[in-house]
Amino acid sequence: MRVHLVNPSDNSFGTAVITPRWLFVLAAATPRAAGDPILVDESLEQIVPESIQPGDIVGISVHTGNALRGYQVGKMARSRGAWVIYGGIHATLYPDEVLELGAAHAVVKGDGDIAWGKAVMDCIAGKPDSIYEGGRIDGSQFLAARWDLIPRDKYMWASVQTIRGCPKHCSFCSVWRTDGQQPRQRQHQKVIDEIVALRRIGFRFIALADDNFYPVSLTDLRLAREQNNLARVEELTAIRAERFQLMAEMAKLPKNMVFFTQITMEAAEDGEFLDAMHKANIKGALVGVEAVTPEGLKAVFKDWNCSGDALVKRLKTFREHGVHVLGSFIFGLPTDKPSTFDATADLALKAEITFAQFVMMTPFPGTVDFARWEKEQAKDPTLVGGVPITRYWLIPTETRPKMFTPHASMSSDEIRERTQKVWDRFYSWRPIWQRSSCTPNLRSRIAFIFLSKLYRQMYAGTGISTDSARKKKSKRWARWTAKQCGKLFHAEPMPELKAPEWNVGVLPGMGQAALGVSGGAGLSTPLVNFPED
Numbered sequence: 222m223r224v225h226l227v228n229p230s231d232n233s234f235g236t237a238v239i240t241p242r243w244l245f246v247l248a249a250a251t252p253r254a255a256g257d258p259i260l261v262d263e264s265l266e267q268i269v270p271e272s273i274q275p276g277d278i279v280g281i282s283v284h285t286g287n288a289l290r291g292y293q294v295g296k297m298a299r300s301r302g303a304w305v306i307y308g309g310i311h312a313t314l315y316p317d318e319v320l321e322l323g324a325a326h327a328v329v330k331g332d333g334d335i336a337w338g339k340a341v342m343d344c345i346a347g348k349p350d351s352i353y354e355g356g357r358i359d360g361s362q363f364l365a366a367r368w369d370l371i372p373r374d375k376y377m378w379a380s381v382q383t384i385r386g387c388p389k390h391c392s393f394c395s396v397w398r399t400d401g402q403q404p405r406q407r408q409h410q411k412v413i414d415e416i417v418a419l420r421r422i423g424f425r426f427i428a429l430a431d432d433n434f435y436p437v438s439l440t441d442l443r444l445a446r447e448q449n450n451l452a453r454v455e456e457l458t459a460i461r462a463e464r465f466q467l468m469a470e471m472a473k474l475p476k477n478m479v480f481f482t483q484i485t486m487e488a489a490e491d492g493e494f495l496d497a498m499h500k501a502n503i504k505g506a507l508v509g510v511e512a513v514t515p516e517g518l519k520a521v522f523k524d525w526n527c528s529g530d531a532l533v534k535r536l537k538t539f540r541e542h543g544v545h546v547l548g549s550f551i552f553g554l555p556t557d558k559p560s561t562f563d564a565t566a567d568l569a570l571k572a573e574i575t576f577a578q579f580v581m582m583t584p585f586p587g588t589v590d591f592a593r594w595e596k597e598q599a600k601d602p603t604l605v606g607g608v609p610i611t612r613y614w615l616i617p618t619e620t621r622p623k624m625f626t627p628h629a630s631m632s633s634d635e636i637r638e639r640t641q642k643v644w645d646r647f648y649s650w651r652p653i654w655q656r657s658s659c660t661p662n663l664r665s666r667i668a669f670i671f672l673s674k675l676y677r678q679m680y681a682g683t684g685i686s687t688d689s690a691r692k693k694k695s696k697r698w699a700r701w702t703a704k705q706c707g708k709l710f711h712a713e714p715m716p717e718l719k720a721p722e723w724n725v726g727v728l729p730g731m732g733q734a735a736l737g738v739s740g741g742a743g744l745s746t747p748l749v750n751f752p753e754d
C-alpha cells in the first residue's frame with residue numbers, strides 16, 4: 222500500500238514557480254506506518270494512472286480553479302481500487318459535491334495537519350468516515366513541511382507559512398471566513414528552522430504563504446487603546462511583538478535569501494514594520510490594491526484602502542522602505558467604466574510598482590460576493606451546458622465563460638479585451654526594462670526581465686486573463702521561459718548551515734498570546750550572524 226498526494230492541474234509546465242505547500246505539509250502529516258508518500262504535482266507533470274494500485278490511498282487537494290481536474294483524478298484513482306480522500310478550500314466548502322462528483326471515500330474539512338493522519342489510519346483499517354473535521358488548529362500545531370521529499374530542480378521558490386487568518390473582511394475573499402479573522406501565528410523558531418532546512422538544500426527564494434503578513438495595524442492598536450480595552454491591547458501587542466521577533470531572526474539568515482509575502486496596504490503607515498521587513502530580506506509583497514477609485518473600493522468592502530494620489534504615495538512608501546510591491550487589481554467591478562482601465566494602468570506605472578496582476582472579478586465560493594450572486598441567480602438561474610453558472614467550476618474549461626457576473630455597461634468580451642491591454646501595457650519591454658533598474662547587477666536584471674515576461678505569460682496560460690488563441694502559443698513560451706528562469710533561481714546548497722539552538726522546552730502547547738506577552742525574545746538563544754555570500 223502506498224500513499225499518493227496529488228496537486229491537480231490541467232496545465233503542466235515541467236517547472237513551477239512556487240511549491241504547493243500543502244503537498245509537503247500533508248507528507249509530514251502522513252503516519253509513519255504508511256511510509257513516505259509519493260508526491261505528484263500536476264503543474265509539473267500529469268499523474269500516471271498505472272502508478273495507482275488497489276488498496277493505495279490517494280489524497281487530492283482542490284481549490285475552486287482545479288476542482289474539475291481533481292475530480293477526474295479521483296475517479297481514475299477509485300476505478301483502480303484506491304481509497305480517495307479530498308481536502309483543501311473547495312472540499313471544505315463543498316464536501317457533498319466532492320463525495321458525489323469526485324468519487325471520494327472521504328473529505329477532510331479545514332486544516333489537514335492532524336485530521337489527515339486519522340483518515341489514513343482509518344483507510345488502512347478499511348473503515349474511513351466520510352467527513353473529517355480538521356477545523357482551525359492553533360498556530361503552535363502547524364506542521365513543518367517534509368522538504369526532504371522535494372524534487373529540488375523543479376521549483377523556483379519554496380513556500381513557508383508564518384500566519385493564517387485575516388482580521389479584514391473583503392467581499393471577494395474567502396480567507397476571513399474559512400481561515401477565520403483571528404490571526405494564527407506560528408512560533409518564529411519553527412519558521413526559522415524550516416527556512417534553514419530549505420537554504421541547506423539550495424533554496425534562497427522563499428514565498429511566505431501567508432494570508433496577511435501584517436495582522437495588527439497601528440489603527441487597530443489605537444482604537445483598542447481609545448476604547449480602554451486592555452485585554453485587546455495586550456493581545457494585539459503580543460501578536461505584533463511576535464512578528465518583529467520573527468523578522469529579527471530572519472535578518473540573521475544568509476544575506477542572499479529573498480522572501481516574498483502578501484500584505485495589506487495599511488502597512489505603509491508603519492515605517493518601523495516596513496524597515497523590519499527590509500532587514501529581514503522580505504524584498505517584496507503582494508498588496509491588494511483592487512481598485513483605484515473610492516467607489517470601487519467601497520464596492521469590495523475595502524474603503525480603508527486609499528485611492529488616487531494618496532494611493533500612489535502609499536505604494537511608493539513600500540519602495541522607499543525597500544519593499545517591492547506586486548500590486549493586485551480587479552477589473553469588472555460594478556463601478557468600473559471604460560476609462561477605469563487606462564486610469565489603472567497609469568496609476569500602476571506612476572506608483573512605480575515592480576510587478577502587477579490584473580484579475581477579472583470572479584465570485585469565489587465562501588465570499589460575500591458569491592452569496593449575493595447565488596441569491597440573485599436563484600430567481601432565474603443561468604445554465605451553461607446544463608450546469609448552473611453558480612457552479613462554474615463544473616463547466617469544462619473550453620465552454621466556461623470568462624466572466625460570470627454581467628456588468629451593467631460593458632460586455633464580458635469588452636472587459637476581457639481591455640484587461641488584456643492593461644497587461645500588455647504594463648508588461649511591454651520598455652517599462653519592464655525601466656523597472657529592472659531596481660536590481661543590483663546585470664545577471665539580476667536579466668532574471669527580472671525573464672520573470673516579468675514569465676509572470677505575464679503564465680497568467681495568460683491559466684485563462685484568467687486571455688483569449689484561447691493566445692493560450693497555446695503562450696503555454697509553449699511559458700514552458701521554455703520557466704526552464705530558463707529555473708536556472709536563474711538555483712543557489713548553491715549550504716548543507717553546513719547551522720540551525721539556531723532554541724530553548725525549545727517552553728514551546729509545545731504554548732498559546733500565541735503567552736508567547737508574545739513574554740516578549741518572545743527571551744525564548745531563544747540569539748542566532749549567529751551568517752556571512753554575506
Ligand code: B12
Pocket residue numbers: 239240241242243246247280281282283284285286306307308309310311329331332333334337380382386393394395396400428429430431432483507580585586683685
Ligand atoms: C500563498 C497563496 C498563493 C500563492 C502561492 C500559490 C502556491 N502555488 O502555493 C500565489 C500568490 C501564487 C497564489 C495565487 C493564486 N491564488 Co492563492 N492563496 C495563497 C494562500 C494565501 C495560502 C495557500 C497556502 O499555501 N497555504 C498553506 C497550506 C499549508 O495550507 P492549505 O493549502 O490551506 O492546506 C491546508 C488545508 O487546506 C488542508 N488541505 C489542503 N489540501 C489538502 C488535501 C488533502 C487530501 C487533505 C486531507 C487536506 C488538505 O491541509 C493543509 C494543511 O493544514 C491561500 C489562502 C489560504 N488561506 O488558503 C490563497 C488562496 C488559495 N488563493 C486563492 C486564489 C483565488 C488564487 C488565485 C486564483 C489568485 C488570482 N486571482 O490569480 C491564484 C491561482 C494560483 C493557482 N493557479 O493555483 C484563493 C482560492 C479560493 C478558492 N475558492 O479556490 C485563496 C483561498 C485566497 C482567497 N483570496 O480566497 N496564491
Ligand code: SF4
Pocket residue numbers: 387388389390391394395396397432433485509
Ligand atoms: S483580501 Fe486580503 S485583506 Fe481582504 S480579507 Fe482576504 S486576506 Fe484579508
